[in-house]
Amino acid sequence: MKPVFLKFSLYDFSEWIKSIHQWLIELAGPTIGHLLGLALVGTCFLLFTALLGLSVVYIERKVCAFFQQRLGPMRVGPYGTAQTVADIIKLLFKEPTMTKESDKFLFMLAPFIIMIAPFMVLAAIPFAKGLHVMDLNIGLFFILAVSSIGVTGILLAGWSSNNKYSLIGAMRSGAQIVSYELSVALSLLTIVVLTGSLQLSEIVASQADGWWIFKGNFPAIVAFIVFTIASTAETNRGPFDMAEAESEITAGFHTEYSGIKFAFFFLAEYVNLFIVSAVAATVFFGGWMPLHIGNIEFFNNAMDLIPPIVWFFMKIAVIMFLVMWFKWTFPRLRIDQLLTLEWKYLLPISVVNLLLMSFIALKGWHF
Amino acid sequence: MKIAKSVARYIGDVIYALKTLLTGMKITGYYFFHPKEILTQQYPENRDTLKMFERFRGEVILIHDENNEHKCTGCSACEIACPNGTIEIINKREVDPETGKSTKAIDKFVYHLQMCTFCNLCIIACPTDAIKMSQDFEHAVFDRTQLTKVLNNPGSKLMPGIRE
Numbered sequence: 001m002k003p004v005f006l007k008f009s010l011y012d013f014s015e016w017i018k019s020i021h022q023w024l025i026e027l028a029g030p031t032i033g034h035l036l037g038l039a040l041v042g043t044c045f046l047l048f049t050a051l052l053g054l055s056v057v058y059i060e061r062k063v064c065a066f067f068q069q070r071l072g073p074m075r076v077g078p079y080g081t082a083q084t085v086a087d088i089i090k091l092l093f094k095e096p097t098m099t100k101e102s103d104k105f106l107f108m109l110a111p112f113i114i115m116i117a118p119f120m121v122l123a124a125i126p127f128a129k130g131l132h133v134m135d136l137n138i139g140l141f142f143i144l145a146v147s148s149i150g151v152t153g154i155l156l157a158g159w160s161s162n163n164k165y166s167l168i169g170a171m172r173s174g175a176q177i178v179s180y181e182l183s184v185a186l187s188l189l190t191i192v193v194l195t196g197s198l199q200l201s202e203i204v205a206s207q208a209d210g211w212w213i214f215k216g217n218f219p220a221i222v223a224f225i226v227f228t229i230a231s232t233a234e235t236n237r238g239p240f241d242m243a244e245a246e247s248e249i250t251a252g253f254h255t256e257y258s259g260i261k262f263a264f265f266f267l268a269e270y271v272n273l274f275i276v277s278a279v280a281a282t283v284f285f286g287g288w289m290p291l292h293i294g295n296i297e298f299f300n301n302a303m304d305l306i307p308p309i310v311w312f313f314m315k316i317a318v319i320m321f322l323v324m325w326f327k328w329t330f331p332r333l334r335i336d337q338l339l340t341l342e343w344k345y346l347l348p349i350s351v352v353n354l355l356l357m358s359f360i361a362l363k364g365w366h367f
Numbered sequence: 368m369k370i371a372k373s374v375a376r377y378i379g380d381v382i383y384a385l386k387t388l389l390t391g392m393k394i395t396g397y398y399f400f401h402p403k404e405i406l407t408q409q410y411p412e413n414r415d416t417l418k419m420f421e422r423f424r425g426e427v428i429l430i431h432d433e434n435n436e437h438k439c440t441g442c443s444a445c446e447i448a449c450p451n452g453t454i455e456i457i458n459k460r461e462v463d464p465e466t467g468k469s470t471k472a473i474d475k476f477v478y479h480l481q482m483c484t485f486c487n488l489c490i491i492a493c494p495t496d497a498i499k500m501s502q503d504f505e506h507a508v509f510d511r512t513q514l515t516k517v518l519n520n521p522g523s524k525l526m527p528g529i530r531e
Contacts, residue, residue, distance in 0.1 A: 067395040071407040329395040330388065345381060 010307040014130025041133055045122055052274055053267040058084045060270070060324055067328040094259035099162050102256065106160035111257070111264035114153030118271040120146045125278050126200050128288045128309040139200035140192065143279060144185050147234070150272065151177040154236075154243060154253050157265070161256040169252025172335055173243035176233055179342040180240075183230035186350040190223040190357045191216065191283050194366060200282055207286035210293060216366050219357040224284045226350045231280070232323055233338070235272040239330040242338055273320060281315035288312040419502035424485040427454070427478055428501045429518035436526040437519060438497035441473040448492035453483045472525055476518040481511055495529055 024040075025033035058073070058081065065072030073080025098107060121143050123133040136142050151174055158170020192198060194216055195206045206212075213220050233240035244252035254265045281287060288308035292300045333341065360366055398404050408417065419425065431437050441458045459474035490498055498518070508514060 063399070065407075066399045066402070066405070069398050069404050069406045071405055071409070074409065325392060325395065325399075326388070329391045349381070 010309065011304075012129045017130055041123075045119060049119070049122075049267065049271050053270050054084045054088065056270045056274065056320070057087070057266075059320075063321065063324045064328045067325070088263065091259055091263045096259040096261055097256075099256050102162045103160035106156050107256075108261075110153050110157035110160060111261045111268075112153075113156060114150055114268045115264055115271075117147055117150035117153070118268055118275055120149070121275050122271070124200065125275070126204055126282065126287055127312055128307070131309065132201065135199065135201045137197075137199045140188055140198045140203070140279075140283070143275075144181070144188070147272075147275065148177060148181055150268065153268075157257070158253040161253070163256050165249040165251075166253050166255045169243045169245075169249050169255070173236060173253060175335070176236070176240065176242060176338060179339060180230045180233040180346075183226055183342060183346040183350050184234055186347070186354055187223040187227040187230065188279075188283055190219055190350070190354050193354070193357050193361050200287070203283060204287035204289055207289050208292060209295070211284065211286040211289070211291070213284045216357070217360055219353050219360060220284065222349065222353045223357070224280065226346055226353070227280055227284070228319075228322065230342070230346055231276040232327070233342070235269065235276055237269065237273065237323065238327040239332050240338060241332060242335055245332055247332075273323065274316065277316045277319040277323065278312075280319050281312060285315045285319075287315075419504065421502070423502050423504070424487060424500040425503045426480055426485075426501055426506065427483065427489060427498050427518070429476055429498050430496075431520055431523055432526070435520055435523045437523055438495040438526050438529050439473050439476060439519065440495060440497075440525060440530055441471055442494065444492045444494060445489035445498060448488045450486065450488065451482050451484060453479050454489055455479070470530075473519055478516045478518050480506060480514040480516060 020040075021033075021037055024036050027033060028036055061083070062072040062080075073083035076083045076086050098104065124136060124139050124142050124146075126132040126135070154173045154177075155170045158166040158168075158173075161167070191203070191212050194212060195203045197203060197206070207215075209215075213224055216223075232238075236243045242252075244254065249255070254262055257265060288311055290300075290303040290306060290308065290311050292303060410417070429437050429439060441456055443456045446454045446456050455475075455477040456473060457475040457477065458471050460469050461472045462469050485500070487500065490500060506514070
């Protein structure tokens, strides 16, 4: 048997993952080997989210600054690259304060619940060929269901803080996420009509001859726009950051949190941003699938030279940039405007869009 | 008919909203891809080349020309105009050596920077345009007594022909 690291290939991870699994089982027996494998995956995701948080916070601050004709962090490290590291060190050393009459247990629990949702969703996302923790046959449904657990953490945080601003923020967030969940699900369903499967690996495989945003005609583009808007609202990001509207309710549900617990909320926001972009990339832009146009051989082969994982992260970066773009362009909505936008505009549009897409799929007008 | 109208308005609203939102994104997108539009000044680094704009109010200065002459007649209009007693004019009597007439001239133009709110009222009040705001803004000192400044240079004189 070849050593583990020799089977590494940037284009297909399944061999490599399988050999690691084999090696672990040989090393420690089937039960402990399996558990070791799980621990390894968990550690990988922990490291991944930590690095993701560090880099995305820096990128967001820079991107935001450029949109507003500023320079952003420039002092710590070259071009301010060590700024987020300094911030994390500061947060680690801060005192974890607590309000006097707060519900202590729930107060401590809330940051963990908020982190659990994105971690569970990360498991279902296909990063590259074979780099996929669990390929559920209801993958998309699982993502939609689990990602809304996060709101429980927000509600708990707001409730247990014993602070009126926190409670208002949490309630707003609850109303917002329950409403926008509908549009997110309906816009994803528009593509599921075409794929005929909720399994993410099959959704990716169905885009081997072109991404759904190109193949799915006009309704796919509408679905993508609706998904981007609704999922931004779902992750509590601007211009829908009602839950933490600084000018009205100080910081909303995390007003009373300090130190590392605050860092958890902060990290969860950016991991959620990553997840939303990853789902959008998987469903609309073909996941890790390189850009293929029909059966043009030489073009498809040229595109295949770029490893799938690079494709995946490139797509995520583009979608994240789009989300940041409108976050730093538009002013924050009022709570009634927010609900009007969902119930009067996004929901009817996505229902009609779904109907249109079903008709197109029935007639076979898509490519 | 009514329904058709409201549906048309609904669709019109959506299109209009998308159009205006895209206009906003176009502007910020232009800023993003044109780093020359950045307004931030990297202050300590660009200290040598930094030039404040003309309207900037740094501190009050008394203008002296190359002959060490200024235009202040000591009329105290600025002292009266100042809302918080920043300026103190101390006059002296001077005997003109030619005519033998005794005239008023400034001995000390005292300026308390620590009390100044840079409101520009003294500059407006001055009838002879003797004082102006400079663009210098690095006022930090280690002792506040250093903030009390005498603006007229030692040995400076009134510019001839100003009093008339």
